[in-house]
Amino acid sequence: MAGQKPFWRRKTLEQLTTQEWESLCDHCGLCCLVKLEEEDTGTIHYTRVACALYDCENGGCTAYAERHERMPDCLQLTPESVRRISWLPSTCAYRRLAEGRDLPSWHPLVTGDPQSTARAGRSIAGRVISERDVDVEDLPTLLHDWEDDA
């Protein structure tokens, strides 16, 4: 309808249809990165190492439909978990909406271009290595500040 606000500004996270919910993901891939937590402070550090099921070259999950069975650590995003999980990147559409912010200017729903996340330099694709190729003890040497990077 002309003049009507887009769905993500009209609805709460709980009111979204499954299709609307899925379309909010900009496919940046940041939530698919291996993260390290400091034992004493709980501080989370991102690495430049991606989940074993992430397609490091082209982006995206190689087993999306069965990701939770194949990768028990894979994040289950719901309106409740989005509000609870503190380490979601500040650019993540779910976090932004949960905090009352709008989508970023480069989000595909705003631009109409499915590639606009990558064009804006916001995708990890082509910039990460797979955890399949990394020894766990080397992870502390592979930290990366993605927030500063983009």
Ligand code: SF4
């Ligand atoms: S961080 Fe958010 S927007 Fe980016 S891939 Fe994960 S769920 Fe999607």
Ligand code: SF4
């Ligand atoms: S299983 Fe797929 S969606 Fe989940 S973290 Fe790994 S690559 Fe990302």
